[in-house]
Amino acid sequence: xxxxxxxxxxxxxxxxxxxxxxxxxxxxxxxxxxxxxxxxxxxxxxxxxxxxxxxxxxxxxxxxxxxxxxxxxxxxxxxxxxxxxxxxxxxxxxxxxxxxxxxxxxxxxxxxxxxxxxxxxxxxxxxxxxxxxxxxxxxxxxxxxxxxxxxxxxxxxxxxxxxxxxxxxxxxxxxxxxxxxxxxxxxxxxxxxxxxxxxxxxxxxxxxxxxxxxxxxxxxxxxxxxxxxxxxxxxxxxxxxxxxxxxxxxxxxxxxxxxxxxxxxxxxxxxxxxxxxxxxxxxxxxxxxxxxxxxxxxxxxxxxxxxxxxxxxxxxxxxxxxxxxxxxxxxxxxxxxxxxxxxxxxxxxxxxxxxxxxxxxxxxxxxxxxxxxxxxxxxxxxxxxxxxxxxxxxxxxxxxxxxxxxxxxxxxxxxxxxxxxxxxxxxxxxxxxxxxxxxxxxxxx
Numbered sequence: 001x002x003x004x005x006x007x008x009x010x011x012x013x014x015x016x017x018x019x020x021x022x023x024x025x026x027x028x029x030x031x032x033x034x035x036x037x038x039x040x041x042x043x044x045x046x047x048x049x050x051x052x053x054x055x056x057x058x059x060x061x062x063x064x065x066x067x068x069x070x071x072x073x074x075x076x077x078x079x080x081x082x083x084x085x086x087x088x089x090x091x092x093x094x095x096x097x098x099x100x101x102x103x104x105x106x107x108x109x110x111x112x113x114x115x116x117x118x119x120x121x122x123x124x125x126x127x128x129x130x131x132x133x134x135x136x137x138x139x140x141x142x143x144x145x146x147x148x149x150x151x152x153x154x155x156x157x158x159x160x161x162x163x164x165x166x167x168x169x170x171x172x173x174x175x176x177x178x179x180x181x182x183x184x185x186x187x188x189x190x191x192x193x194x195x196x197x198x199x200x201x202x203x204x205x206x207x208x209x210x211x212x213x214x215x216x217x218x219x220x221x222x223x224x225x226x227x228x229x230x231x232x233x234x235x236x237x238x239x240x241x242x243x244x245x246x247x248x249x250x251x252x253x254x255x256x257x258x259x260x261x262x263x264x265x266x267x268x269x270x271x272x273x274x275x276x277x278x279x280x281x282x283x284x285x286x287x288x289x290x291x292x293x294x295x296x297x298x299x300x301x302x303x304x305x306x307x308x309x310x311x312x313x314x315x316x317x318x319x320x321x322x323x324x325x326x327x328x329x330x331x332x333x334x335x336x337x338x339x340x341x342x343x344x345x346x347x348x349x350x351x352x353x354x355x356x357x358x359x360x361x362x363x364x365x366x367x368x369x370x371x372x373x374x375x376x377x378x379x380x381x382x383x384x385x386x387x388x389x390x391x392x393x394x395x396x397x398x399x400x401x402x403x404x405x406x407x408x409x410x411x412x413x414x415x416x417x418x419x420x421x422x423x424x425x426x427x428x429x430x431x432x433x434x435x436x437x438x439x440x441x442x443x444x445x
Contacts, residue, residue, distance in 0.1 A: 004067035004093065005037060005251035006238055011089045013227045013234060015075060015082050017355075021222030022152040023327050024159070024266040027127055027230055029078030031162045031263030032120050036074045038256030038412065040066035040116040044109070045249050049413050051256065053119040057112045062101055063248055065109030066116070068093040073117035077124075124396055127141050127160035135274075141292045142181045149320035156270035162263040167271040170402045172395035174278065181278065183296065191297035191388040194290070197283045201386025203305045203316050208384055215377060216307055216360040216384035218366060219328060222319060223311050226355040229328055230262045233335040236374070239340065240350050253412055254342055259409055260262045261334040268399050269330040273322040283386055306386025311357040320388050326388050328394030329379035330403075335373035337404020346370045375400075376387040 001008070012033055016026055035051045041063055042048055043055040057066075072090040075082070097106060117428075133155035137145060144151070158165050175193075178184035199207045221229050231312070237258050241251055273279070281289075282308055290298040305316035319327075340346045351367045352374060368374040379393030 001242070003248040003251060005041075005255050006062045006241065007036075007093060007096075007196040008033065008037060008067055008071035008089075009234055009238060011084070011086070012075065013082050013231045015079050015086075016227050016231050017225055018084050018231065019079050019082050020228075020308045021066045022321075023229060023331065024130065024153045024156040024270060026228055027264075027266035027331075028124070028127075028159070029075065030230055030234070031259045032124055033071050034069040034112075034252075034256045034259030035162070036116045037067050038252045039119065040070040040109075040113045040410075041249055041252035043112050043116065046234070047161045047249070048253060048415060049411070051260070051412060052123055053116060055115045057110045059103075060102075061112055062097055062109030064097045064101075065094060066399070067248075067252075069110050070117045070120075071113075073114060074120050077117075094155055095145045109248060112288070122290040124160070124407060126157060128158045131155040131158060133158070138339055140181070141294065142185050142278075142281055142286075144281050145324040147282055147318040147320065148315075149182035149395060151274075151322075152320045154274050154321075155268060156266060157273075157275035157435065159267055161267050162260045163411050164264050164267065164403070167267040168275060170268050171276075172272055172399050172405070174276075175280070175324055175389075175391045175395070185293040186295050188297065189391075190293075191295050192297050193391060193404055194283065194286055196319070197383050197389055198287050198301065198304065199297075200384055201283060201306050203309075203314060203386065204308050205307070208307070209218040209337045212384045214361055214364060215366075215381045216386075217356050217361045218352075218354045219332075219378045219381040220356045220358070220385060221354065221356055222308075226357065229331050229426060232352070232354065233262070233331060236259065236335070236350065236352050237339070239352070240343075240348060243348075243350060244343065254338075257342060257407060258335060260411060261338045261404055264329060264403055264407070265331045265334040265400055268334075268403055269325055269327040269396060270321070272325040272395070272399070273327075275296050278324055279322045280389075280392075282318045282323045283295045283389065284318050303435050308385045308387050309358065316386075323388055324392050325396035325399060326379060326382050326392040327396070328382055328388075329375075329393040332375040332378035333397040333400030333406045334407075335400075336371035337401045338408060339371045341404065341408040345393045346372050350374075350444030396402065 039051050039053050043057045044061045068090045135151035135154040176189040221232050287304040289300050290300045308315045308317050349369050351365045379397050382388035
């Protein structure tokens with residue numbers, strides 16, 4: 001059943017579909033909206049720490065009105081170019097307030113929502129999201145090269161985090177532990193990584209199974225006019241929330257935690273992509289220029305192209321930013337970690353959907369028995385799609401998991417110090433699990 005939180009999450013997904021673009025701004029806007037909604041709801045039903053602000057509010061204030069104004073005002077600020085009619089969305093939400101709710105309660109809710117939104121907008125003003133940072137493309141072996149479009153969001157490592165102390169807080173180690181790019185390229189590990197994606201990720205691969213091809217497109221969601229990777233994870237959040245019967249107050253906190261994770265997952269991944277001297281080339285470049293990597297175990301295939309396909313042109317494409325680490329893996333693991341820790345268990349069965357336009361996955365659903373299972377498949381899908389090396393997924397997964405654990409340990413905690421009910425172990429601690437690690441060539445089912 002749709003409540004005020006999930007109603008506005010659906011509006012957010014519509015905005016994402018219409019605006020498109022890279023993951024960073026999408027994650028930022030998602031965190032802004034759901035963080036403000038949480039502060040508004042939590043100001044009325046005060047059970048947990050605020051994110052930014054505790055607004056003085058009567059307990060009789062309308063939660064629906066608070067959500068409507070908090071969401072509207074933050075979406076307008078976060079996505080100024082959207083053509084989605086947010087005024088109409090707010091009006092529809094206000095018209096859906098239960099009959100009999102007093103004008104005083106609605107006015108109080110409006111005041112709370114607008115105050116929470118104002119605090120969020122002020123906090124994000126000058127956060128670096130609008131900085132126009134030029135990118136200088138490298139020319140040495142291993143350096144990222146344009147694969148059809150200029151580098152997207154090279155400024156994102158400098159954006160102010162939502163929960164972290166700095167964007168590099170969960171920066172992964174160098175691939176394979178090699179500090180020198182030359183040493184890394186010449187290693188047996190690198191050759192294994194390249195040859196695997198060369199075999200499985202080629203557009204016409206005879207080694208990739210039909211199931212692996214479906215997995216590749218199921219988790220793609222980079223196409224504009226879709227809800228993109230963060231939107232797919234929000235849809236899963238809605239599905240599990242409905243299965244667990246969460247109410248609007250519980251949803252306000254859950255979606256805020258997921259939103260904050262989405263906002264900072266982009267910073268974690270883009271820090272690894274741009275803020276070091278690695279800026280690792282994508283498989284298509286690595287394979288086509290393999291004669292320059294100094295590794296006798298790799299070989300050139302000048303005709304190699306990835307499975308990833310532009311739905312409008314049919315051309316084979318690669319995302320326009322460096323390979324290491326995988327944004328999909330980072331987002332997916334951060335989401336899985338929040339869900340696992342919020343519900344106090346990883347063993348939740350759910351079904352996920354996709355909006356990828358490839359006809360092979362039109363109407364396809366995939367069932368999972370745990371959040372970790374879904375996140376690991378998400379990370380692995382990028383090899384089948386031909387756009388990542390396995391260590392991009394491995395370390396994105398680990399960084400995203402560490403981010404989730406940090407968020408759950410430090411943000412939106414119960415005021416009593418007790419994580420009762422579905423929000424932890426019941427003693428102020430949170431359920432931990434070892435970081436799953438997908439080794440080179442390991443199949444995930």
